[in-house]
Amino acid sequence: MPLRYLIIGGGVAGTTAAETIRKNDPVGEITIVSDEPHRLYSRIMISKPHYFLGKVPAEHIWLKKESWYGEQKISLMAGKRAVRLDPDGKKVVLDDGTELGYDRLLLALGVCARRWKIPGADRKGVYYVRTLDDFRQYQPASKVARQGVVVGGGAIGFEMCEMMSLSGLETTLIIREGHYWDPVLDQTAGQMVESALENHGVRVIRGQYVTEALGDGSLTGVRTENGTEVPCRMAAVGIGGFCPHVLAEEAGIAVNWGIRTDGKMGTNRPDIWAAGDAAEYDDPIFGEPTVFGSWSNAQNHGRVAGINMSGGDETYSRVTFYAVSGFGLNIAFVGKVAPLPDRTFVSRGNPEVGYGRLVLKGNRLVGAQLINRTPEVSAITRLIETRKDISGHLDQLADAGFDLKRLP
Ligand SMILES: Cc1cc2nc3c(=O)[nH]c(=O)nc-3n(C[C@H](O)[C@H](O)[C@H](O)COP(=O)(O)OP(=O)(O)OC[C@H]3O[C@@H](n4cnc5c(N)ncnc54)[C@H](O)[C@@H]3O)c2cc1C
Incomplete structure (x- = not known):
């Protein structure tokens, strides 16, 4: 019997998982349920000036052709919301009452925008x-x-x-x-x-x-x-987001900041995985629980979940990265940047030459915030990945003229 794969959420995490499963399992039944009435589009583009100002054709928003789903034998149920999950009976109930059984389930729910709770919040505009x-x-x-x-x-x-x-x-x-x-x-x-x-x-x-x-x-x-x-x-x-994890919580799936997963994107319930913005995973580089909203993170989560759902064995490991640019600034975040009590900071540069703040946990570099110092991203990523003791190099970290690639 072909396996039934059910994916809740048709964003980049869910769609990448579906694509990966199809590569590994040519005969499995794959269904994506999405409460948005669209196929996969670039969420990133909806806040980018070139798209907003109409400098690129409107159809560039689409990342998959409508025909792609049929060609891949992936059934997309768009405009339908999953409202209940029964992990023991292995089924999901949709808002129109449809019940979908599954053998393997992925929760790729993304995050919701936090709503204003002030008088007048519902005004047009x-x-x-x-x-x-x-x-x-x-x-x-x-x-x-x-x-x-x-x-x-x-x-x-x-x-x-x-x-x-x-x-x-x-x-x-x-x-x-x-x-x-x-x-x-x-x-x-x-x-x-x-x-x-x-x-x-x-x-x-x-x-x-x-x-x-x-x-x-x-x-x-x-x-x-x-x-x-x-x-x-x-x-x-734009006052933040929250993971719409009630569906998971009500079904007894462990949830913290996001839906808890192990290094392979598996949850605490058998045959259920989570991926993307909604998933909390143990960062293998520092063993810390991490929830991180970025396109590449979600895409890679989807890929790893898809591999493991279709019988493979892969662990998610990647230094997180997010960049935003505008008004002449390139702002980049690499790795762990939250100013937690056990972190120390080394400042690098100044507003004229570009400014950065490197984040250390003990003797190791764990993250960096960089403004107009984007060329240093790859050297910093390597230093984070290799987890070397850098306590002997603090002066060099603080020297904006020192080339970080020269550190061992
Ligand atoms: C405006 C904007 C700009 C961004 N710009 C950048 C950027 O420049 N660079 C970058 O790296 N990242 C950016 N991001 C973040 C990036 O888009 C996300 O990290 C990524 O899209 C997450 O993918 P995902 O598949 O996990 O979740 P999503 O893309 O949110 O997809 C999840 C989908 O699941 C649906 N869903 C949720 N619950 C249910 C349910 N119960 N039933 C059915 N469907 C459900 C959701 O409605 C959604 O369609 C941006 C995000 C936004 C909002």
């Missing part, structure tokens, strides 16, 4: 930036809005500022922290980002929560906790 359908609402709105507000620091906030500003909107960024991307970025790096924004005409309001979205039906402005009112016709809310 308040947008989230996660799906193609979100994009199809905020992109046309930006053409007539004239004034826009971005709420929240981080990668999406940065990109939304650039998109609004390039669209000619008078743009205001509101962050609750004292500086941009605090505490991931230190003050020097945060101020570099803020200066770049301000030099391009973006107004930055720091240390303020938005307490109300104003207007009568449609958005006319936002009010912050100290009473500041900022007029706007559109607000892009």
